[in-house]
Amino acid sequence: MIRQAQPEDAGAIAPLIVLAMDSLAAKFTNSAESAETLALFEKFAGLPANQYSYENVLVYVDEAGISGMISAYDGARLELLRAPFLEHISGTYGFTEIPEQETQEGEYYIDCVSVSPGTQGKGIGRELIKALLEHAAKTGHKKVGLLVSKENPRAEKLYSGLGFLTVKERGFMGGDYFHMQCAV
Template identity: 45%
Template structure:
């Protein structure tokens, strides 16, 4: 079942967010230690008003266990949602976040991170989360859903294309090259 996340889901969801972000989690925070990354993302997952908040997250739960998550929000609010996060890592970890790229923009509901527990991959959970993200966007009145996929991730690219996402353009983001893909809600 897919449901809105709760602050108490942090233990299960934070590793999924970090898994989805990969190296970007360290680039964004300027922190390499896994336990510290977990602390930072847990802190923000449990708070409201930021891009990694539980309020911007859906979870896939089966038999009481969270097996997947989707983090998404209005792309036009990215800078506002990211600000508390960046201020925190600057203050507590002396990070220099002056030149952060924006991965989304106004006019799209942005699917930030989609992740499935490795033990549950290949069961269609990711597809269900993406469909739930599209439904969420539609409910909020959005007409476009966007996401980024690394150019060197052909499996993810195929999945999104099968779900009728199309490449709109290429985007440089935090040192990597990505396909910016969109889905038009009819």
């Protein structure tokens, strides 16, 4: 079952965000300490009005609990949603880098898609993406976009199979990505 995330889901959402972001997540805490990074994302997943908020997350729930998530938001709101997170990590961890714009107005942006390692390969990611595309269309958006690492051809293939097309290549926080979009 796919449903809207709730604040109490933050503990299950945070490890999935960190899994999706991989080494990028640790950059925000300037630490190799995974517990600290996990705590950061759990805090923000449980709060409203930010980039990683439960408000922007759909979760996949099975008999074991939450085994997948997708977070997305209106690209026009990126700066507003990003501000509380950047302010916190600047003051708490000394992170002063300003990340590049990963989305823009006119695009409903998928920030993270993640499935628990034990349940990968069962179509959960595909179901979450389809649910998100439907959600975006219902909220009046005409296109959905995302960044996919050039080092992740499996993900690129998944998105291409769902109708996403590469519109450009871009750098983001030291990595090389394809910016892909899908009309909804």
